[in-house]
Amino acid sequence: MPKQYGFFINSKLCSGCKTCLMACKDKHDLEVGRKFRRVYEVTGGAWVEQGAAWIPNVFAYNLSISCNHCENPVCVKACPTGAHHKREDGIVDIDPDKCIGCRYCAMACPYGAPQYDEKSGKMTKCNFCIDELEAGRPPVCVAACPMRAIHYGEIDTLREKYGTACDVFPLPPSDKTRPNLVIAPHHNAAKANAQSAQIANEEEV
Amino acid sequence: MHEWPLLIFTLSMQTAVGAFCFIEWMRFKDREAALAMDFNRRLLGVVGVMAVGMAASFLHLGTPGHAFYALSNLKSSWMSREIFMASLFMGSVFIYTLIRLKGLVLPRLLTAKAAGIGLIGLALIYTMARLYMFSTVPAWKSWHTVASFFLTALTLGPLAVWLTLSMHRDVLSMNRQMNLARSLAVVGLGLGLVVSALWLMGLSQGNRAAQQSLALLKSDYLYAVIGAFVLKTAALGLLLIKGKSRYRPCLLWVLFVITLAAEVLARVLFYVSYVQLGM
Numbered sequence: 085m086p087k088q089y090g091f092f093i094n095s096k097l098c099s100g101c102k103t104c105l106m107a108c109k110d111k112h113d114l115e116v117g118r119k120f121r122r123v124y125e126v127t128g129g130a131w132v133e134q135g136a137a138w139i140p141n142v143f144a145y146n147l148s149i150s151c152n153h154c155e156n157p158v159c160v161k162a163c164p165t166g167a168h169h170k171r172e173d174g175i176v177d178i179d180p181d182k183c184i185g186c187r188y189c190a191m192a193c194p195y196g197a198p199q200y201d202e203k204s205g206k207m208t209k210c211n212f213c214i215d216e217l218e219a220g221r222p223p224v225c226v227a228a229c230p231m232r233a234i235h236y237g238e239i240d241t242l243r244e245k246y247g248t249a250c251d252v253f254p255l256p257p258s259d260k261t262r263p264n265l266v267i268a269p270h271h272n273a274a275k276a277n278a279q280s281a282q283i284a285n286e287e288e289v
Numbered sequence: 290m291h292e293w294p295l296l297i298f299t300l301s302m303q304t305a306v307g308a309f310c311f312i313e314w315m316r317f318k319d320r321e322a323a324l325a326m327d328f329n330r331r332l333l334g335v336v337g338v339m340a341v342g343m344a345a346s347f348l349h350l351g352t353p354g355h356a357f358y359a360l361s362n363l364k365s366s367w368m369s370r371e372i373f374m375a376s377l378f379m380g381s382v383f384i385y386t387l388i389r390l391k392g393l394v395l396p397r398l399l400t401a402k403a404a405g406i407g408l409i410g411l412a413l414i415y416t417m418a419r420l421y422m423f424s425t426v427p428a429w430k431s432w433h434t435v436a437s438f439f440l441t442a443l444t445l446g447p448l449a450v451w452l453t454l455s456m457h458r459d460v461l462s463m464n465r466q467m468n469l470a471r472s473l474a475v476v477g478l479g480l481g482l483v484v485s486a487l488w489l490m491g492l493s494q495g496n497r498a499a500q501q502s503l504a505l506l507k508s509d510y511l512y513a514v515i516g517a518f519v520l521k522t523a524a525l526g527l528l529l530i531k532g533k534s535r536y537r538p539c540l541l542w543v544l545f546v547i548t549l550a551a552e553v554l555a556r557v558l559f560y561v562s563y564v565q566l567g568m
Contacts, residue, residue: 122568124568149568158423160365161365161366162365162366162367162368163362163366163368164358164359164360164361164362164366164368164369164372165355165358165359165361165362165369166358166361166362167358181355182355182358182361183351183352183355184350184351184352184353184355184356184358184359185350185351185352186349186350186351186359186368187291187349187351188366188368188420191421191423191426191563192423194425194565194566194567194568195567195568196567196568200351201351202351204351204352205350205351205352206351206352207351254567254568255567255568256425256565256566256567256568257566260424260425283568289568
């Protein structure tokens with residue numbers, strides 16, 4: 085058993101098709117509104133003057149994000165009941181028997197991972213598809229991605245293979261939560277931090 | 290806005306802390322007046338306000354039946370600590386009020402107990418503020434949160450007690466106490482205006498999330514921002530009226546309603562300013 089599971093997201097490959105999101109919604113039977121995995125469409129840029137002409141200098145990329153099962157999970161710290169907990173394999177999960185649905189974890193998490201289930205009155209989140217892992221299969225988002233842009237595994241192995249980058253717009257600085265996430269940033273990601281990038285599908289995510 | 294239960298809870302508990310401290314300070318300074326004005330029954334009012342707040346807090350929970358689990362993570366959760374302190378404060382005030390009403394313990398011991406409960410109340414307000422101070426939410430991770438929560442207690446607590454005192458038949462014997470309530474409310478409202486203005490200025494110089502909070506307040510909630518400032522200024526104006534007319538219950542009712550409306554608006558603005566550095 086890995087001591088810490090993590091995700092690798094190859095933003096260079098991601099086409100923004102949202103198959104990962106749909107597979108996750110299907111697997112966890114999520115109604116409209118709840119999304120354990122979200123695909124952020126980042127856009128930015130402006131017209132720039134070049135000689136006598138104005139040309140568009142714009143950029144765009146996609147980033148698929150779920151719970152990052154952080155090393156320092158602020159949701160676990162914030163949870164008043166202890167329902168949020170970190171398992172031995174590093175997966176951050178919620179014990180529904182203890183959850184009181186106070187939504188404090190959602191206020192604390194800067195990734196929007198914990199989401200409220202109106203029906204049960206409790207918080208829910210990505211649990212890394214624990215049942216799939218136990219059956220020897222990958223999480224459904226990994227299995228469904230047609231671009232093979234999402235990988236999973238022991239975080240140390242992922243970092244050895246793909247590096248340690250994870251501070252990519254629109255993700256918050258990683259120093260507080262230390263997410264178990266590795267990103268291969270799109271070549272436009274550097275522009276997003278420097279210029280005024282925005283999330284184009286704000287209402288969707 | 291989904292946080293109405295939290296708004297009612299925070300305002301009620303802060304008012305209760307302010308009122309308890311004010312009542313007990315007045316009792317400490319003038320025991321005879323306390324007897325004449327029946328302070329012990331006013332403590333029941335404090336318990337009532339807290340009961341309203343606690344009941345409202347349950348409405349925020351998706352599974353209220355599991356509420357007792359909320360005390361399970363005192364080690365790291367500010368919410369656990371807040372609920373613990375709120376329960377401790379409410380329980381202490383309730384027992385204290387019963388002892389006072391039954392006259393069971395020596396007054397000197399009770400003074401020490403009242404001071405201890407007052408400190409628990411102040412600690413409760415601090416935990417309430419810390420609960421919201423996430424490092425990724427610049428609008429909340431600010432000294433403004435702590436200051437505004439304490440100033441609410443300083444403003445609404447004494448004002449609520451003053452309002453109940455003003456309806457007593459021996460009201461004119463309470464001039465000194467009323468002047469103290471008035472002074473505290475003036476300080477609370479005056480500083481509240483300054484703190485709110487500094488908060489908005491701080492947001493304008495903050496990071497991306499702070500700017501988004503400010504943009505939200507300036508667009509969708511502009512009337513609420515103006516309303517909060519106008520109402521607080523109007524309340525300050527009423528407090529500064531000279532002469533005996535300021536002790537009339539009807540004027541005090543107007544003053545209290547305006548101040549409460551201003552505090553509610555200010556708290557709405559606090560909750561809606563939540564914008565995270567992140568997603």
